[in-house]
Amino acid sequence: MCANGTSAVTLRMLADQLGLHVSTVSRALHGTSDESGRAASPATVERIRRLATELDYRPNPHAASLRTRRSNLIGVLVPRLSDIVLAMIYEGIEEAAAEHDLSTFVANTRDLPEIQRIRTDMVLARRVDGMIFGDAYVDARFLGEVAARGVPFVLVNRRAGDLPSVTCNDHLGGRLLGEHLLELGHRDVAVVAGEPYASTGIDRTEGFVSAYAEAGIEIPPRRIVRSPFDATGGRAAAEQLLADGRPPSAIFAVNDFAAIGVLGALRDHGLHAGTDIAVAGFNDTPLAAELPVPLTTVRSPMHEMGRRGIELLVRLLRGEQVESEQLRPELVVRVSTTGALLGGGSSGSKQGVARTHLHPPA
Amino acid sequence: MCANGTSAVTLRMLADQLGLHVSTVSRALHGTSDESGRAASPATVERIRRLATELDYRPNPHAASLRTRRSNLIGVLVPRLSDIVLAMIYEGIEEAAAEHDLSTFVANTRDLPEIQRIRTDMVLARRVDGMIFGDAYVDARFLGEVAARGVPFVLVNRRAGDLPSVTCNDHLGGRLLGEHLLELGHRDVAVVAGEPYASTGIDRTEGFVSAYAEAGIEIPPRRIVRSPFDATGGRAAAEQLLADGRPPSAIFAVNDFAAIGVLGALRDHGLHAGTDIAVAGFNDTPLAAELPVPLTTVRSPMHEMGRRGIELLVRLLRGEQVESEQLRPELVVRVSTTGALLGGGSSGSKQGVARTHLHPPA
DNA sequence: GTTAGCGACCCAAACGTTCGGGTAACGTTC
């Protein structure tokens, strides 16, 4: 009974009750004013509308989809929704989708190619009109196949090949952070670089490295370690960096969660983030500002990324050509990189805290 | 064209190609062995199966739903997916749903009653078979209406009235934490209690308070402050508690994120969590263990809660009677409450770290 | 006074399944 109890009121019921034909009712209710104007007199349209709301008529989407071959459904794949970055992107997707009368389906793929395949098939079996992938592998092998099958889709968060995507300008973000650390005088720095298949980590790292390169400093390979995009991964990567005899004076983790792991590892080693070693993250997740040591990071417009993703997809569904978009990142400086400037010694109690948008000293 | 490009192969195509009737093909493919056995000879069934896979036949769910009046769709409402607790519960929901060949729809309500209404209507308009609410208000007013409309649903994470729900045993969780802090000798404690409409905060607080009451200690009202379930909320609540002349010796936040906010506030005041003031959270989110000061907390089986939610709903959809379930919480002791025991002075560098399942000193 | 045009509708065929009924042929059984 489809969960709506008694209310199985159909177009036909309305039509019968009004002595009209079902098609007339359909047009009156759904066609935009021009269509419904052609279908019935204004008075009749009004009668129809009134009865529809009175009886609480709800169109049956299955019937409509069957007829029109459009489901108004969008499938969304993400590595995991419990990654707040993806969750926030998805919130943007959902919000924008609702504005376009689209519903979204989301599934977790855990970044595993086999699961990506399975989930994609499941989602397509539901006859979605289009898809959004938040878990693109940079090589675009699988996504190329999907594209070849004629499925309209866009990528968010990560880019791949020349498939249409909405990403943060990760290269620029990495560069901003590189410049920030350079200004603070850090020469020997390290990167916790994320997974090698994700464009986010790749581009952020590249941007960061190139900022240093332009300052004439080459970051040696042993200072760049890959890691999962979570706290555990960040911690492990930091351990690896600290195992080295001379630790770097600053660590850039390409993701806030990894940065939190770095913070934890530092503390295990009796080091103070911000004073002993500068730490920066990426994304400006809500937690970054609230951490015991507020985290310098790059704000990426996650919500907006989701919204733009839907926008692009909608245009794709209309048959328009679309261009990939890159959204502007914004550097957010906090104590985790400026602690040393603020007079907090390594014993570090009661030290000043700059929590939002502090700009680097000139 | 529903995103599947060329592949619009239908039952009729299979039937025509095999010289069979479409109903025969339908039964062969979908009825369980007894049904399909009745419908066609084993050899024919085999022929049908083979052709179906060869042509990559995918049943059209809209047509099936239209006919059967079952959509195999479940609507899920959560306050916000960017709350990792709900995201993890949803992961459990999605996983279990997939095992039952159900698809799920999720929507954010931001814990706002008007949006709960709107989203519920949207979800119902999609003709879901049932719903899962993760955003129940304890008063169950709105949910009572939904129940009255005959929609099958279950609650997860929060309970309300006597509606079927799957929750953590929050009362017990609060109690475990109370007993833990009592054992550590804390007499003057405070609670960051969450939102007054959420059973989670209510029950956890109550369990905690009752543990103290049984030890003959009454926690005064000014030591119990409500707050949003996020870091910002926790920070504000902690500020309020610290503004009091004599701060408590321990703070229990009913949610890990609020606890992180508390941690931040403490640091702003030059206080060390775990040594100066003990801090505990609830949920054991993945971050809790990785924080610079690893957080004592109560593990709530979030993933399992989601899974059980689907399990209950499935039984409800079969018309069975169901009972609410409470899952076991588990105390996880970390440095944020035991720091003082571990010899870390208030200057606090290079101190020992107990990260997982440390049990309180006997 | 025919016809063209238009307003306000109606008609009917889809869309792809499912499922309660056939039915014809082929044994068995008494």
Added chain:
DNA sequence: GAACGTTACCCGAACGTTTGGGTCGCTAAC
């Protein structure tokens, strides 16, 4: 050899929309 069961299918009516075409009566124009 009549009655009865099976086996292996077929038939057709739904399910609730959408949409390309009518049609009928009326006014306006030539």
